[in-house]
Amino acid sequence: KAVVVTVAFRTKDRLTEANTYVEQLKELGERLAAYAKERDTINREEELLEVPEPTQYPQIAESMLMKEPFDKLWNTAVRFQEKYDAWTKGPILGLNAEEVAEEVGNLWRVMYKLVRSFGDLPGPMRVATTVKNRLENSTRKKAKRMPKLLMA
Secondary structure: OOHHHHHHHHOOOOOHHHHHHHHHHHHHHHHHHHHHHHHHHHHHHHHOOOOOOOOOOOHHHHHHHHHHHHHHHHHHHHHHHHHHHHHHHOOOHHHOHHHHHHHHHHHHHHHHHHEEEOOOOOOHHHHHHHHHHHHHHHHHHHHHHHHEEEEE
C-alpha cells in the first residue's frame, strides 16, 4: 500500500495543498518506519528459526526512496511559503539580509536539483519550477528595492 501512496505523489501539483501533502508524507513516513520495524522483528525471528535467507521486503526500501524527493519538494515549498510571507509582509527592519540571502540560496538549490530530477513528472516539476522562479524573482525585486531603501 505504501508504494501505491508514494506513486500518488507523482501527480500532485497543487502548491496551495502543500501543507496537506506534507502531513500525508509525514503519515506515510511513520507507516514506513512501522513496516521497517516489523520487518526487523520478523527477520530476527527468522534468524532464531535459522532460516537461511531472511525475507527482504524490498517494497519498504523502495517506498522510502520514492518518497524522498516528494518530501523535499513539499517541505521546501511549505518552508518557502512561510519565509516568503515573513520577507514580504513583515517589517523590513526585522530582516537580516545575510540570513535571507542564505535561506533563498538554500531553497533555490533544493528546487534547482528537484527540477532536474522531476523531468518525467510534469506536476512536481511544475511546482519545483514555480518555487524556483519565485525565489529568483523575489531576489531580483529585493535587489532593485534595496538601493531605494538605503537612499531614503
